[in-house]
Amino acid sequence: MKELIERLKNKDDEALKKVMKMYKNEVYNYICLMMGHKEIARDITQDTFVKVYFKIHTLRSENLRTWIFKIATNLARTELRKLKIKKIFSISEISDSEYLLGEDCPDNEIIAEQILARLPEKPRSAIIMKEIYDFTLEEIAVILNKPVSTVKSMVFRGFKQIRAAEQPQKGGIYGKQEYGI
Amino acid sequence: MENKNMEFEKIISRYKLSSQPFDVGDDFETRVFSKIKRKKTQRKVTLSVSIGIVAAGFLFGLQAFLFHQPPTLRDRSAQSITNPTRVESNAKEEVPVMEDVVFSSSDSRASYAIEQVGYTQKDTI
Numbered sequence: 132m133k134e135l136i137e138r139l140k141n142k143d144d145e146a147l148k149k150v151m152k153m154y155k156n157e158v159y160n161y162i163c164l165m166m167g168h169k170e171i172a173r174d175i176t177q178d179t180f181v182k183v184y185f186k187i188h189t190l191r192s193e194n195l196r197t198w199i200f201k202i203a204t205n206l207a208r209t210e211l212r213k214l215k216i217k218k219i220f221s222i223s224e225i226s227d228s229e230y231l232l233g234e235d236c237p238d239n240e241i242i243a244e245q246i247l248a249r250l251p252e253k254p255r256s257a258i259i260m261k262e263i264y265d266f267t268l269e270e271i272a273v274i275l276n277k278p279v280s281t282v283k284s285m286v287f288r289g290f291k292q293i294r295a296a297e298q299p300q301k302g303g304i305y306g307k308q309e310y311g312i
Numbered sequence: 313m314e315n316k317n318m319e320f321e322k323i324i325s326r327y328k329l330s331s332q333p334f335d336v337g338d339d340f341e342t343r344v345f346s347k348i349k350r351k352k353t354q355r356k357v358t359l360s361v362s363i364g365i366v367a368a369g370f371l372f373g374l375q376a377f378l379f380h381q382p383p384t385l386r387d388r389s390a391q392s393i394t395n396p397t398r399v400e401s402n403a404k405e406e407v408p409v410m411e412d413v414v415f416s417s418s419d420s421r422a423s424y425a426i427e428q429v430g431y432t433q434k435d436t437i
Contacts, residue, residue, distance in 0.1 A: 144345070147344075148341055151340065151341055151344065155336050155340055156334070156335060156336055159334060159335075159336040160333065160334055163334055169334065172334075173336060173337070173340075176336055176340075177340070177343050177344050177347055178347070180344045181344060181347045181348055181351060184344075184348050185348075185351065
């Protein structure tokens with residue numbers, strides 16, 4: 132890994148190709164879950180690796196994966212903020228994010244994905260990173276730039292909201308307003 | 313956290329590392345490299361424009377400096393006329409007159425002459 136980082140620092144295109152091969156799908160799927168939109172996720176993933184190429188000299192540790200996820204998370208959060216502002220100032224209605232799992236999925240899974248998409252962005256990214264990408268709480272704390280204790284409570288509160296939202300969904304009632312997520 | 317629902321477990325397992333459900337596409341690398349190339353060009357243009365602005369600023373500053381120089385010898389001699397020093401002797405003394413005094417008149421009928429003047433003790437300030 133150290134050698135790969137050194138090569139990246141020397142602006143070696145082959146090294147960047149190797150890094151992309153290792154992490155592109157992982158980052159893309161993470162951003163898909165964060166944004167709920169494949170096209171935007173693709174753009175953000177591309178921008179993530181462009182930033183990796185130009186900012187590699189700022190990497191201090193050897194944990195390239197955590198660093199790449201940190202870049203991707205920051206870009207996704209910036210994009211989410213832009214989308215929020217667009218939504219406020221837009222006269223026409225902007226369509227909600229397209230749900231990702233597709234038609235062949237059971238309804239329950241689609242509902243679960245919708246619940247995840249409606250979580251606030253920080254608990255959402257913490258849960259996704261912990262449960263799907265197996266990051267430790269310490270790594271998530273580095274990525275989100277928060278203390279470990281804050282990350283712990285974020286994950287706990289996130290799951291509490293998921294549990295609360297799943298109950299009315301099962302009964303056929305849309306629980307977004309009722310549970311405040 | 314232990315009571316995570318089954319549906320949520322399913323979505324998590326679906327996204328797990330071993331089976332990433334979405335593929336980013338074959339042309340991903342090409343797109344990234346073209347974005348890098350574009351950004352490099354952008355940086356070059358920004359750098360050239362910045363250098364141009366700095367150079368223009370430097371030239372402007374230099375010009376301003378040349379036109380607002382500190383008082384020269386010429387200015388000092390002019391100052392000596394406006395604030396003459398006390399003349400002690402009775403004898404007439406020559407007072408330096410600047411050679412390049414310029415007069416102008418709007419009707420061109422007035423005529424001017426420059427002659428040397430001197431101070432007597434009475435005249436002195």
